[in-house]
Amino acid sequence: MTGPVPGRALPRLEPVGRRRPDPAALVLVAHGGRAGSRESGERRRLTYWRMLPSAKDLRRAGPELGVFMLRYRHRGWNGADHDAQRDVEAMLAELRRRHPGVPIVLLGHSMGGRAVLRAAGADGVVAVCALAPWLDGSDPVAQLAGRSVLIAHGDRDCWTDPRQSLAYAVRAKAVTDRVARFEVLGDGHSMLRRSGDWASLVRRFVLGEIEIEPPDRDITNAMRRPAPAGLTTVLTGAVR
Template structure:
């Protein structure tokens, strides 16, 4: 995939950061996508940024559980419509993962802007599951690319930055494309996911490890997916 620049300044390159050393030929990979801004051409690869630090515990937790885990460093902090730079970078990363690990099953884990990018890029052939945490959605995002994938969306009820109503409406549409769609609500937490970290971590772990075949499928998630919309799309986590 060709990459360039959608804004001022020289062309940049995204980067995959392995979380820990893993097998040379892993059976499963998780790509972790952090959040960002609606519009910004600032570099996104600085480790001190909160958006990056927010996803690091998830990446480390998943890596210790078995899959090979990569964090994606975008070229820019912004989504930057109509270029959708985060989606371009996510597709590049999935191509690169497919080149490095051609026999692996890949899952996407994204927060906020990263959740939106994960949902948009789900049609890559190596993707089997998408977990979107507090995704930034506005009603314009398609769902057709989710066909054949498992999807879990989660939102806190104290959210102030992204709209839980939009993620619910998106989940209703997604359920028409893939029956393996569910949505959970983390009560007492907001966008930063710092008040109920154990609930967020458990939800992510149970879903992704189950979808990658590294653990038994979680019965609550399975039941939420089994139920027709709108059931299974406002399930309390914990």
């Protein structure tokens, strides 16, 4: 990746809660955006606020975690520029500089889900969680080798295609056996109807992967099941 260009916006890290000088693990949270837009990635965007509760939930559940929200340079992915992916990679490098050797978990929604999946091969990343990721069949999976992967998608999603995340998960399973995908029945792209169930799944995955809590039984069982059965696991909870 090329260096910053003078006069242009830069991605930013925003700590969630009080910053820890010696975190046991790091979580980088990437929110959604648009396919194409050079507008700024300022925090007033609804996509930013949609992921903030999950980030705060992780910080409360794991006080030894360092949790950071990513602020993009631009609102859009912008074709071959892959701006969101480049921003994730830049901030991963910054986190490694600040906290060398500390394991990192990536969490993203929609465009952010695509960005974190693509950036998962970076040094220090141990796990990646993509919620309703925006995928189109062109995204690589080789970078997932050695990582744990969790994908969740609502069956009522009209913005990103659950069939694409299933096809991606099938391909990922050939690279790493630690892949699970959950179907969130009754919910759409905004993750509002079952917000507590989405948050619980993320929390159980992250805390289990960095060994703050024991591995979650439902996630572990889904990972052990062969494809495609383990990739169409229905997320239990309060279905409305």
